[in-house]
Amino acid sequence: MTAKAGTRSGTHEPGHKPRLGVSTCLLGENVRYDGKEKSDPLLLKAFADHVEWVPVCPEVECGMTVPRDPMHLAGDPSSPRLVTTATGDDQTERMRTWVRSRLDDLAREDLWGFVLKSNSPSCGTRAVPVLDARGAKTGEVAGLFAAAVGERFPLLPVADERSLRDAAEWDGFIERLFCLKRYRDSTRPRRSRESLVAFHAAHELQLMAHGPGVLRKMGELVAHSKELPLEELSVRYEELLRTAMELAATPAKNADVLLHALGLLERYLSPDERQEALALIEEYRGANAPLSLPVTLLGHHIGKYGVEYLDSQSYFDPHPVAFRLRERS
Ligand code: SF4
Incomplete structure (x- = not known):
């Protein structure tokens, strides 16, 4: 006999909250390119105070301003570039350099997983469009930060706020x-x-x-x-x-x-x-x-x-x- 009659022993330590990396804008911080607040109330309500968030905003943390020019992914879908939509300024190396060092920091955070912002060329976990010079879609991939997270932490679950509504x-x-x-x-x-x-x-x-x-x-x-x-x-x-x-x-x-x-x-x-x-x-x-x-x-x-x-x-x-x-x- 391993448990009291009618009870199971359980497998969770009480008070041990999951630590989740999260796109900062989902928490309501004004870090988006347009400076607008874009929190996700459903996500915040669903997780309530059951998790400990570790916010990350790749674009602001790599030195971009708020507001800033909107960006998209361009070029070869197997190695997409992060460029500003109006002028085509290439921000890829700036982002990649920051990602390398930030992932080293995050590796020390004992994270359990990530919830990232859908559709973003930095944070989107899937189906972010890659556009050619005429604006036509040539493929769909993960954003630069989300892709790097998946490669660096293959045993951490990653989801976006939109998919979690299902x-x-x-x-x-x-x-x-x-x-x-x-x-x-x-x-x-x-x-x-x-x-x-x-x-x-x-x-x-x-x-x-x-x-x-x-x-x-x-x-x-x-x-x-x-x-x-x-x-x-x-x-x-x-x-x-x-x-x-x-x-x-x-x-x-x-x-x-x-x-x-x-x-x-x-x-x-x-x-x-x-x-x-x-x-x-x-x-x-x-x-x-x-x-x-x-x-x-x-x-x-x-x-x-x-x-x-x-x-x-x-x-x-x-x-x-x-x-x-x-x-x-
Ligand atoms: S989607 Fe990512 S990069 Fe864009 S504002 Fe939100 S946290 Fe920052």
Whole structure:
């Protein structure tokens, strides 16, 4: 028995707020090119005081003024340039020089992830247009700062404020945030095979809900972990972890995970308890109940019967409850 009857042990340290890098303008600071206030009330309300923001404005911090000439990305989409729209002044090297040194600072900030401003040639995380000399779109990429963040911090989730208005994107971002943070913590004070194996064991159901095929590959990798140098093992595991967590946890995949968990609980449950759980899982699969209902019910049984393997699974407690209670319109 690992937990008190009817309760699970939980996987979060209370009072440990996620530290998120954020585009300064989303917080309402007047740093935009036009000097206008452009806070994102939905974003601020959704995160409320549950996170600690670390603001970054690439354009102002690299020495540009407010107001300033509007800019866009130009040239080859595989190596876009940051230029002023009216005069074509090339600001790329100025930005790149600042980015290199700012990312060194941010590496010391113990950040969990980033929320960046959509559409900006500096901060946009995706689909920022690259224009040719006549203003025609030649491609879509990430802004210069956002692209550099992704390269420098591949294990940090990055989202933009627009995508987070979508409930599924929000859930995916929050889940990645906490899962990847737990992974990074598991490598401290140093990486070891044992910590990687322990992380994997505690996240099997969560990974199954995102990518059962990727989980199989991760399982094979972990099973042969002693045959690989630690560095190679870590690199390959992290790549698979990122891939799995970026796949959507669909109702069909979640229902399969819940049925799998129910199978492991079966010998503890009365026929009525089993039937109730089964019915709730099928209601969820058919979009007639939220995921939280079967998860809560199974979580209750896991605590009540003290099923050690299931109690250790992050799937039943992927992030603190504050991030589930989204008061967004
Ligand atoms: S989008 Fe980025 S660069 Fe532009 S004002 Fe906001 S924080 Fe600054």
